[in-house]
Amino acid sequence: MDRRTFVKATGVAGIAGLAGCSGGPSGGSDTETTEPSGDEADDGDDDGMETTAAETTESGPAANIGMVYATGGLGDGSFNDQAQQGVQDAEEDLNIAFNEAQPDEVAQFSTFQQQFAQSTDPNYDLVCCIGFLQADALSETAADYPDQNFMLVDAAVDPSNVANYVFKEHEGSYLAGLMASLLTTRDFSAGAGSTSGDSTSVGFVGGVESDLIRKFQAGFEAGVAAGNEDVDVSTNYTGSFNDPAAGREAATAMYNSGADIVYHASGNTGTGVFQAAQEEGKFAIGVDRDQSITKPSYADVILGSMVKRVDTAVYNSIEAVVNDNFQGGSAVQLGLEEEGVALVYGDSLGSEIPEDVADEVATARDEIIAGDISVPSTPQ
DSSP: OOTTSOOOOTTOOOOOOOTTOOOSOOSOOOOOEEOOOGGGGTTSOOTTEEEEOOOOOTTOOSOEEEEEOOTTOTTSSSHHHHHHHHHHHHHHHHOOEEEEEOOSSGGGHHHHHHHHHHOOSSOOSEEEEESGGGHHHHHHHHHHOTTSOEEEESOOOOOTTEEEEEEOHHHHHHHHHHHHHHHHTSEEEETTEEEESSOOEEEEEESSOSHHHHHHHHHHHHHHHHHOTTOEEEEEEOSOSSOHHHHHHHHHHHHHTTOSEEEEEOGGGHHHHHHHHHHHTOEEEEEESOHHHHSGGGTTTEEEEEEEOHHHHHHHHHHHHHTTOOOOSOEEEEOTTTTSEEEEEOTTTGGGSOHHHHHHHHHHHHHHHHTSSOOOSSOO
8 A cells, every 4th residue: 555645534634744844855865863952851861762864955854753652662563663664764755854752651651742842953843652552641742732743643632733543453353353263263284383173262462451452352353253153262461562471471371271373462562472372383463564574583473464554644644744734633544444454464374374264354354344344343
């Protein structure tokens, strides 16, 4: 999908940007890392902030962008890295400059949001807030800085200077559940994993239990039931998006209890799920990015990934800044129809997926888009 032309939901007025921003590309895209400057460091706490700026002509970058990532940080091969891909693509295509902040805990979201909003060197044209856990802090920050424009991923807040992007994770998770159900009830071997054929259990590992992550669980459970109503789903919320040891422990318990396949929606915690799959000779399903590529050492057990185009949301919000068409207070919904979510098969194992399974998953995708299948967004 071309991230510059993805379809917005019906009734959405527009995508995030900033009125008053000027210009298109004015220079190259080579980057360098510097320390934060200006009011970003007013409180003396600039840990986790890095600046990446494109080489520009005297006119400067087309826009300055602040990125506040979710807890778990960069390098997760999943949610945060997908968001970073969006701003990096915008840097290359649109000649913007950006600064990154990696909070270690929820309490730091407000600090970083305010540092970007207060900064005068540079002035930030847009602050991208990645993850639903930022919503409470952003509701207050956006109200306190009404002239600063923000975008938020995975939640929606009221201030008119915030553009919100939410995804239909349950739709993509349904396809993951359907695939898991169809495979666990047959003898199937590929890469380093296998199913026993007589399994009646698959697993779901979540990070922080919340309405958002329960959408993943709900869709997965519905897809599993559609494939075979006799297959149960074991669920474990670890309470963290950055605890691979907890993910490994949770998944190992599921595999030892008879599950052949575990799907995770837990950020970097999911790395532990992949570790457990390899150790037990079973399978896993990744999330947010194609994790068979971002976590290549586990590609031999990753059947597929439920990808979520956070990069698209970030890119288009920045493009709107550059194009001078900001409209805050909007909520963009992205599902299967808008290509905001999808099930992609693993880079190593995808060719091994039986044709009848792939065909049934493809049919289900079409039926969801057509409205013939209604996927629940809360667990039943």
